[in-house]
Structure formats: structure tokens, C-alpha cells
Amino acid sequence: MTPDLMEAGARLRAAHDARPPAKATESGDRGASYSRVVQPGEVDVTHGAILYLDDITVSFDGFRALNRLSLSISAGELRCIIGPNGAGKTTMMDVITGKTRPDEGKAYFGSTIDLLRLRESQIAQIGIGRKFQKPTVYEQLTVFENLELALKADRRVRASMFFRLTGEQLDRIGEVLTLIHLKDSAQRTAGNLSHGQKQWLEIGMLLMQDPKLLLLDEPVAGMTDEETERTAELFLSLEGSHSLVVVEHDMKFIGELTQGGRNGKRVTVLHEGSVLSEGTLADVQANDKVVEVYLGR
Template identity: 50%
Template sequence: MQPILSCRDVRVSFNGFQALQGVDLEVKPQEVRFLIGPNGAGKTTLLDVICGKTKASDGDVLYRQVENIRKLQEHEIVRLGITRKFQAPSIFANLTVWENLELSLKQERGLWSVMRAKMTGEDKEKMEAMLSRIGLMDQRHQLAGMLAHGQKQWLEIGMQLMQDPEILLLDEPIAGMSGTERHKTGELIHEISTACSVLIVEHDMEFVRNFSKQVTVMHEGKVLCEGTMSEIQQNEQVAEVYLGRRESAC
């Protein structure tokens, strides 16, 4: 199966500091892939490059093997089918859950287009299906700012999915969640993967072990190794540079 996303020799430098030192990474269609590694390994920087927030100094980021998105702007990358959820929820607190999803509907974004836009029956069905998917149907008329932390995270994931992405980037999606919320988020991620690929930065090794399919370990701006979590745990290099520091968690 051909990868939907390919990072080839991606490099990023910040004032002489090499944040990424030639990263190669492939994500296949409908894959759930976790990025793990110590702080400063370059995981979030790699997501920043993929979504266009940070520009790589060298290398290629290929979407569907034909479109090099390395130099595109963030909004152009979203239109292609790659969306990003950052660690802190970014929602409209003074709008209802329903209104947040409505604003996120995939549509033309010009001023005139937005002013003329009318919700169709198909749009409403799509929003209702999303509310059910993220478990917020009963809260659809509630102000988003009044939601619990985990619910806010699910709402933003739903907002990203309203764009019909083919790749969803998640940065520590379970931070601050309870055990029940973490489990529900893991199940949601796997449900999402039936329609799009999911690339996740995560530090919680129990969550990675329970919900990962493929894992990529990064260290000092490079890919150290990749494989299943079982294979990763048996890798001596990983044990030395990362897992050994948190052996009890793995």
C-alpha cells in the first residue's frame, strides 16, 4: 500500500539548533501511528512541518506521493486534506457545541461565500452524526466553554473531522483527561482511522501500548526506530535512550 504522507530527509534549524536532522517517515492510509520520544526529540516540530506551521530548511513532505507540501501555507494544507489539533483545546467558548461544528463545515471560506452560506439537510445530518461520534449529542445546545476538559478535546477533534481530512494530526490528545476519558479517546481515534490516517504525538506509554498500531521513536531530531509497541519495547537502543528512563511506565 502506497503511503499517503512521506517525509523525506526533513530538516529544521532554529538559530543554528538542529531540531530535525533528516527525518524519514511514512504514514499509510487509515493508519494510526504514534510518535514517541523524550522531550526535545522533535516530535511536535515534525507535526509543525507537516501542517505548515514551521517551514523545513531542507527535505520533502509528499502528500499522496505527488504533492510536495513543504512550502505551502497552513490553510492550503488544510484544503488538501491534512488537519491539526494542538494540545490545548481551541474552540469557540461562547458558542454552542452545534455552532462550533457548524463553523467547521468544509466550505468555501471567502467572505461572500460565508455570508451566503446556508446549511443544507445533508450538513445537518453530517453534524448530527459527528455529535454522536464524539459523544456530545446531549450537549449540542450547551456553550462550549461549559464543557468538561475531555469534552472540549472531543469537540475540537470533531471540528477537525468536519473538514473531511485524509490525515489528522494530534498533539497529546489525552493530556489532562481522566482514565475513562482516555479510553474513550483511544476508541475514538481507532474509529476515526476507518476514514482517515491519524498521526499522534504522545507521552503516555500506557495509552500508546493500549491503542497504537505502529510506533515511531524519535531522538535528537532523528527517527531512532519504528514498529509495533511490542517490537519497540524489545529494542535495545530505545531502552537506552528513552524507555530505560521510564522503564516502569513501559
């Protein structure tokens, strides 16, 4: 590994650990009484749900960004979340990933892991990966190096200094390169990729950490039609082996996601911090309240 790569890894880890929660009102006292040891990769989905939010409320200076939000995502499900600007979609992701602490409610990963007792870095380690809207790849590194770095992101700096890729890990990088359509670009500098390719690379970096649940915030914003279609194919290929929550405004993309893959895919419409409607895309599009919210009637 090059010194540059080691430094980048150290910076990534330091930045990750240093990030404070936006609101830290309850993690300390709630966690103290009956904490459990979190084993990486261990999620109990025997009851079917991989994510369970119950009555979550988040207030900012008295304004309820989330208002008693309840939502359940099944293991292996691909769930689309839509909603007008300000509906609370980003705040919901922030609660799941530990960036924002709710005032009230419960958030469970599987049936046993209480997310509200974990720090942001712990939540990432137990298998919840988040893709933000803007791609944040290492522009000066190659595509391959970005994926290699993602493998090491959860290692301590000292361990990563002596880290060598095993054959299995090389195979995994190869698999991910194929999945994200960047096999032929492995040695290209990430800064030279198109916007869509950078988005795929970042999704690939998440996949390197083998998340059980992927949270994807407006993944196709700024993509061409062809890139959007390929992204839908990619997500559909992950359905089943991963659980995906996709927040998106692009209804054509939502249409592609709901028509492909498993049948009966559900769409959740958020409005004013709560679930306004949930069902198939046809169900929610036919719902009068949804039409009213979107068309302002």
C-alpha cells in the same frame, strides 16, 4: 446564522490567513517553476503512502531540531509517535502543516502533492487537519455552533454570510456529534464542557472539514482515564477511513491504541530529531536504544 457567528467566522478566517510561516526560506522560488492546481480532496495514494517525509532537517540557530528525519505513513494507518521531550515531535508536525519550512528534505502528501510548496492555509484545505495540545473551541458558542462554524471555516466571508446548512450537512453534524460523544450536549455552551469534552469537540471540528490526514498532538493530556479510553475508541473508529498521526506521552493510551483496531500497528520513536526505532509497541519497548533514551542509562 447570528451576527456573532458571522463575526466569529470572519475573525477565524482572517487570523488563519494572517498567520505567517515561522521560517519562509524556500516556498516562493520552489513553487514558481512547476506549480500544480490543488484540488480540494484530491490525494494520490495509489502507492500506498499518504504522507512521506524524506531527509527533513530543521535547524534553529545551528541546532538541529530535526536531523534527516524520514517517515512514511500509509493511507488509513493510525501511527503513534513517541519520544522524549525535545525529540522533535512538534517540529515535525510544524513541517507537515507548513508552519515551519525545513532547511532540507522532501515532504509529500500522497505521491504528488509537494507540501513544501504550499502555504499553511492551503495545506489545511487539501485535507491535513491538526489538533493542537490545548483545546481552542469557541467557548461562548454552543457545541452545535462550533461544528457549524468549522464547516464554514474554509469559506470566504461573503459566501458564509449567505450560507445555509443543507440536510446533508446537518446529518454530518449529527454523525460527528455521535462520534465525539456529545450528541446530548449539542446545545450546551462549549465553555461549560469538561476539558475532555472540549478536546473531543475540537476533534469534531476537524472532522467537519473531512481531513484525509489527522495530526493529533497529545490529545489525551489532562483527560480522565474514562475520557482517555473513549478517545482511543474514537481514534480506532476513524482508522481506515482517515489516516492518523498521534503524538503522545501517555503509554497507557498508546497501549490502548495499538491493541485495538487493525493488527500490526506501528509505533515510531523519535529522538534528537530522527527516528530511533519503529515497529510494534512490543518491538520498540524491547529496543535497547529506546530503553536507554527513556531511562537515561
